[in-house]
Amino acid sequence: MELKDLFSKQISFFNADLKSKDEVIEFLSNNLEKEKYIKSTDDFKAAVYKRESEGSTGVGDGIGIPHVLNPTVQKSAIAFVKLKNKVDWQSLDDQPVDLVFMIMTNGKDGNEHLTALADLSGFLMKAEVQKKLRSAKSIKDVQNALTKEEQKVEKVEKSGSYDVIGITACPTGIAHTYMAQEKLEEYAKQKGLTVKIETQGRRGIENKLTQEDIDNAKVIILAHDKALEGLSRLNGKKVIDTNTKEAIFKGDQLIEKYKKGEGLTEVKASSDSSEVSEFTMRKFLDIKGNLLGGISRMLPFVVAGGIILGIAFLIDFAAGNGNAGGEFGTINPAAGWFAAIGKISMSMMVPILGAFIAFSIVGSQGLMPGMVAGLFSSNILGFGYAYDGDGNPIMNGWSGLWARLIPKNLQGSESGFIGAIIGGYLAALLVVGWSKAMLKFPKGLQGARDIVFIPVLSLLSISLTMFVINIPLGFIMGGISLGISELAQLNLLWLVSILIGFMMCVDMGGPINKIAYSLGNLAVGGKLVTDINAAGNAFNDQTIIMASAMLAGMLPPLMVAMSTIIFPRAWTAKDRDAAKANWLMGACFVSEGAIPFMVKDPKRVAVSAMAGGALIGGLVGALKIKLLASHGGVFVFPLLSSSYLENGSMNGGSIALGAGSAVLIVLGASFISAMILGLWRTADIKNGKLTLDATNGVKESILEKIESVKNNTKINNKEEKLTLLNKKLDNYSAFETELATKQKAYQAILEEKHKQREARKANK
Template structure:
């Protein structure tokens, strides 16, 4: 994305007759809300003035760049205003402003937006760009001014041999950070000096100074309006410590002052501020949703691909006449076994990958290894740690435990907890080893931290697997007891409900594992009980209920398009395939964004599926496969449980109707619930739902199509719809503000009650 792409015709204004900074901010804020760039004028203006209170955004040369990083921003953009009258902006050079760039972002649009925003500072430092902007008359002139005409050519400099080095940073990390960098580089090069400037902005630390750069530098300038990271790299060095304003307007003087030894400060920073430890921040641990999604997003390909390929194995075995193979179904035919090996291997990696990338999302690459090991010990897929056969290489950990302490695998719960603990251990050991001698720093990152992290997370998992394993095992034992009492219809309801609680999470996996036990005739072991013959009802309930969540999402986005963002509706298209292939995890991204409504709606449908499957005694001999194994569904109500044409017809046909009906019901509940909460202001979409854009696109298409008859009538109808939708959105904004006000009053009353106690 280029900088020019962040400007828009609707939010670019020329020769605007405004007389004060406040009028400019009011004008642009109202226009941005009209064009749906922001949700709330009040919240947006509050964020603008908060940034202004931290230091003027009048950067000099008649330019003001107020900027906002706030959730009320719906999409990153830059509003532009060329003023008819210059206004006071308390600028850094004390000159009035006639060019205003209102930068807005919510911090979630990706690095390409941040890169484009950062490029603005570089452009605005150039006199020729300023001249173009002051003579601009349309958005095309703006885009022309901000179009890169040539690539920046850098003179090759030997690493560690820069004359001038520095670090720049400002509170929001968007504008002044990069303007100060640009000007310091310009001043240094004008003096014939080589230069390297590190920036600590919204894109993170870029152009990082190495220890060699620092040791060999002749001039060191720190230009910042917030605390810098990694200052201990400069311990003992003399620096000029100043702000971004000084760097932008007096950078040449700062360089000369340093050469004369004037105004220098010696750095004495604590070890905790070193560059090595500053990369790890405890704030990352608080982003639970982001960390969990970081693991789930990497895990999903293993689930989706593995599930589909495993379904192919079941289909081949069924076609080969091995439908009665029980727990070995999918592996009897050699060709089926080949596909089954691929599918099982891929799906076995789900839990380790989850643990690995939860840790990775918090601490980066150092967390991958201990996070994956935590997942491996949680899932016990290799059998080294725990195994019923404790001989040779099997069950090595189990031999250290008494029988009373041997639980079962901790599964997804263990991977989530283990991923977090692995990250915490990496942070702890990194901080503990921050004072390593310079010559051993490479070995520290490659050898010492990985080895100690591995031992630490292994010991941790050895301990926590005991309580977590018993938690998982206790739930399983309770359901087994119900099955032994021939209450399979109740178990079926519970299984259907559990499959939809967390969409592939630990509770879902407990239910699914019970289904697997049933397929192998290991859930109900009393061959004389009816529960023994009918226990595969549980597998049918688990699979059908597990197919519901993604199908529910897909159906809801079609029936209630206004209740979902355009991005959600596009993502939901994949859920048709995921639901058909029994990949419940396809619903997880939607549940993370809207946990209450998605989970409750799915649980209602899951319980309904479980009840109806139990009533019709629909059984399934395959443990996975989705629609690929529907021919294996049969009903015990016909043919005394045998795989006959009638029992298969009732089983497969009944299952299809039950699944589609329950999915429609859950999707309808979800859509109605979201729509009602949107209308009352309780739910705010995180981006556009695409309705307005769709109507505008249709209007444009009608205008450009000369073959359409009654064009004026169609345009009037579309414009009427556009007006109605505009009124609907305006009403939503009012209701959202009212609801937020109610919440604020409740919070205020709650705090008042606490204060009075």
């Protein structure tokens, strides 16, 4: 496939009057869907903006090359726009663009189109090609400017005799990889030097450097925006390690710097694995990214497990087992089958969290020790800490293996999410430590090192670490549980209910949430208030704790979903789309659906949820709403009842009051929390304290409506509607400009405060 074959008249536009980068993306996306090149405008735009967030596709010289690799693309192509006026594209050379090439592929139609796309990168680096494109008036002019005759490649015949060598790579492996290659080759040839540049792009490794090439080279440049493969080939060599932007715009300076011995680093890659060679302490500092890495992998286990557990409770209720107490959901054989599946899935939450936190830092080497840390934290392998009713270790075969090693007063216990988070980081740290300690292993033993030595030592060291830290972490969680059970014994269940509702919303599936939920489970089994003669009705009413825990746990995802609808401007388009799933997660009592939103905006999301959770707890306690099931969300609402109308057992009146009140309480509290969250975010956006990390979709929505009105021939008052929509667009553009000014001013204030703090530290 030739480069020109990827262009077509239907998706090529000349002198388009577009005013911004967002307008260009919107314009192209709509036309690509119209011409059946993509399936979904929304999915395509989301992919475009995701790539833009990784680094600008404005490559300089007034050219923008946004590119997408996504299943929504139906066939590989390049859309072209020559703009009437230049627009800001956050380009690498800080100059606006007037030529835009939208590259799209789904990755399924072979490598021939990737070859063509790589050719495009090389063509666009040439001044004569740029000139022809800017004077182009038709698709034929564009295709003529990008024919193979325009590209002349000079090759050095003798292998291993190159003056300049290098490796280039970018995240998508389509554009910047080949542009950096082209420019480095151009800079070297201008200096009369022979050159060979290896590319690690979407087509894999091409033009691979041999050991002879490396040993004989006078200049070595690594220009990459992602981890490189096979760095051990260069061990001991001095190189300039930089990014593709530097190679594209300052390649000649890099060559000169190398000759002067400036800015050189020595390659010390531990193996041919990019994962191992990229171990760096900087990855530990990306706390948000590491947490999201674990949480995103954990959520499917929570969502699926929670829904299936709800089915188990529903089956048992339908079978007449609603008063089974702590065994509810397991009495009917069919219910038990679903309950087992749900419990297995839910029990994997914490190990998966630990595993993928470690994975996000050190790659696949972190999976095993990270998962073991999570297993320790979740106490799935409870046989290690098996105790009898008096707290003595059960010493019977495989039971109580670890309990035998520690005194009774230091019994290990479950540390939950907090243990998995800490354990995931510690596992990654141990993998890095052992990898660096074995850096100089003989070449013949490197395979055994990665497959045997590092995994074995990582397993032993993380196990010993978690064995120790689980003791203090377990005591922290145990102390909280003991305090709440004492309040229940004093007939202060209403206060406990408020506290439980509050705790369920503090970290939305984290350790504090799990403590509150565990207390609810104890109440369902009659093990929170164990004295049947306790003051008042504390023993009989203790399942109020479970009702408070479940209803408050439903609030965070519902709050987020409501807020994105009520306050669309306060959320990105991606956030609003992701929040749609929160309706189901909230209904099924899967609090973890709100965690990704809390990680991005911890203060506002958590505080808003805690206010609603405490309100739910207070109302549940006041109405004495009880729940006999430990999970299930809306599936177990028929099991809610109010002890005000009970006469020894559940009846129609008590269920009606309990279930009906619960619906109103959850929806009302979620609405109040959504209002707090939305108003708070809106206020902070307006004063510059909060900046959305992507478009909120408002401008795109207006532009879409304008385009729809323009193309609709059946509208009578078309001009009036277009005038109104354009006015809305102008107002929103002015609003965005004002926001940008306020955000810059707020950032300046923060920078000044930071400088003052640093100055005070220096004076001390």
